[in-house]
Amino acid sequence: MSAREFIVAIELGSSKMTGIAGKKNLDGSISVLAIVKEDSSSFIHKGVVYKIDKTAQCISNIVKKLTATLKQEITHVYVGVGGQSIRSVKNNIIKTLPADTIVTQMMVNELMDANRNMSYQDQEILDAATQEYKVDNQLQIDPVGIQCNRLEGNFLNILWRYEFYRRLNKCFEMAGVAIAEMYLAPLALADAVLTDAEKRSGCVLVDLGADTTTVSVYYKNILRHLAVIPLGSNNITKDIASLQVEEDVAEKMKLEHAVAFTENGDIDSQTTYPLDTDRNVDQRRFVEIVEGRLEEIIENVWYQVPSEFAERLLGGLILTGGGSNMPGIETAFANHTHIDKIRIAKSVNISINAKDPLITTHNGMMNTVLGILAKGDMNCAGKEVDPTKDLFEEPKADITTTTVELHRDPRQPNELAEGVVLTEAEKRKAQELREQQEEEERIQRELELQQQKEKEEEEKKDNGIKKFGMRVKSLVKKLLSEDEEQ
Numbered sequence: 001m002s003a004r005e006f007i008v009a010i011e012l013g014s015s016k017m018t019g020i021a022g023k024k025n026l027d028g029s030i031s032v033l034a035i036v037k038e039d040s041s042s043f044i045h046k047g048v049v050y051k052i053d054k055t056a057q058c059i060s061n062i063v064k065k066l067t068a069t070l071k072q073e074i075t076h077v078y079v080g081v082g083g084q085s086i087r088s089v090k091n092n093i094i095k096t097l098p099a100d101t102i103v104t105q106m107m108v109n110e111l112m113d114a115n116r117n118m119s120y121q122d123q124e125i126l127d128a129a130t131q132e133y134k135v136d137n138q139l140q141i142d143p144v145g146i147q148c149n150r151l152e153g154n155f156l157n158i159l160w161r162y163e164f165y166r167r168l169n170k171c172f173e174m175a176g177v178a179i180a181e182m183y184l185a186p187l188a189l190a191d192a193v194l195t196d197a198e199k200r201s202g203c204v205l206v207d208l209g210a211d212t213t214t215v216s217v218y219y220k221n222i223l224r225h226l227a228v229i230p231l232g233s234n235n236i237t238k239d240i241a242s243l244q245v246e247e248d249v250a251e252k253m254k255l256e257h258a259v260a261f262t263e264n265g266d267i268d269s270q271t272t273y274p275l276d277t278d279r280n281v282d283q284r285r286f287v288e289i290v291e292g293r294l295e296e297i298i299e300n301v302w303y304q305v306p307s308e309f310a311e312r313l314l315g316g317l318i319l320t321g322g323g324s325n326m327p328g329i330e331t332a333f334a335n336h337t338h339i340d341k342i343r344i345a346k347s348v349n350i351s352i353n354a355k356d357p358l359i360t361t362h363n364g365m366m367n368t369v370l371g372i373l374a375k376g377d378m379n380c381a382g383k384e385v386d387p388t389k390d391l392f393e394e395p396k397a398d399i400t401t402t403t404v405e406l407h408r409d410p411r412q413p414n415e416l417a418e419g420v421v422l423t424e425a426e427k428r429k430a431q432e433l434r435e436q437q438e439e440e441e442r443i444q445r446e447l448e449l450q451q452q453k454e455k456e457e458e459e460k461k462d463n464g465i466k467k468f469g470m471r472v473k474s475l476v477k478k479l480l481s482e483d484e485e486q
Contacts, residue, residue, distance in 0.1 A: 007376035047083020073382030080185035187419035192371030203315030208323025316341025
C-alpha cells in the first residue's frame, strides 16, 4: 500500500468500542497509524447493541477522531460481529443421485444454497462452515469428481438473533459509515492467534472478555463448534462488589489482588485487603469469591467442547482476551479440564509495528480488532481533509458513501470467504433482485400460458373449420350419390 492507503477496523465491545487504522506492508506486517477507544458500557451489553442512537454516535465519533489523526477521510470500515446469543448448529443436507453420478461443483453449490436457505426462528445465519461431505459412505473434504449415488453435506451454521443483527447494521447506517465487510469476530480472532498446527491437530480457543467468553473448537483445520457464554471478568468484579463496595473499587481490587488459583497452604489467615477506610476482607474470603466465579466460567467453557473432540485436542487450550491476564489462569484451566497443554495468546501472529501502549502492552485485549484489521484488503482512505473543515459537523448526505453503493452487485453466500457476513443492505439488495427476477419469471410464465392458450384456441378453431368442411364435403358427396341413383 502507498502512504495514502490504509485499512480501518471497528470492534464493538461491551466496555469499549475500538477503532483502528493500519497500513499493510509488503513484508506482510501491519503498521498501526491510529487507534481510538470510546466507552460503550452504557449502550452495548454483552457485545450486543441496546441503544442504537448512542452506538451510532459513538461510531461517528470514532471515525471522526481517526480522520483527524490521519488527516484523511475514511470512506468505509471493516466491522467485527460477536456477542451474546451467537451459537453454532449442525445441519445435514442430503441429495440422492441417479446411479453412478459424478459429483459436480454445481451439485455442491446446491447443497450449500439449500443449507443457507434453512430457516431458524428469530435467528439469522451469519455464516455456514462446511464440515465435510459424505459421498455414499465415505467422508470427503472435496467431493467434486467422485462417482456416487448419495451426497450429503455436513454444515455448521453460525446463528445470531436477527434483532441483534438488524440493530448493528442500523447503527452504521445512522452514523453514515459504510461497511466494507462484516466479519465474524471469533473467526477473525482465531485466524490471527492460532497456528495452523493447532487448528489441524485440534484446539479450543477461549476469548475471556469483560461480559462474555467465546469458545471456538477447531479440528482438522475446520471450525467444529462456536458458542458465546454470557459470563466474563466483569462477573468477578460484581461478585467482589457484593462485599458492599462500588464497582470501580471492586475492579481495582480484582486487578491488584485476584489470582485464578491459590494453593490452600499459600493462603495467609492474617492477610486482609482494604474495602474502605473502616473495613477489610480476609484473603481466604476474597480467594473464594474470585475462584468460585472463575470455576463457573471454566466449567461452562469445557461444557461447550463437543464430546467427540474432547479427546482429540492435541493443540490444547489457547487463552486470550483481558481475562487471560489474571495470574494463575493456566493452572485454573488445567485443574478443571483434563488439558495440560495451555498457551496464552497475548498478541497476534502477524508482525505489528506500533508505538501506542494499547498495542505494545501485549495483553491480548487488542487481538480481535487486530484480527479484523488483518482481514481487510480494500483501501479505506478517501480524499485529504480540508484543514478549514470542522470534522465534527454533520456530514452532507450526498457525499456519504453508503454500504449499498459499495455492494451494488450482491454476492451469493457460496462466493464468500469463511467468516464473512453479508450486510443487511446487501441482503436487502439481493432480496430485491430475487423478487425482481421472480416477477419477471412470473410475467414470462403468464405470457407463455397466454400464448399456449391462444395457440390452443387457434388450433381448436382450425379443427372446427376443418370438421365443418369435412361434413359439408360428406353432405355434398351424399347428395351427388342420391342424384346418380335417381
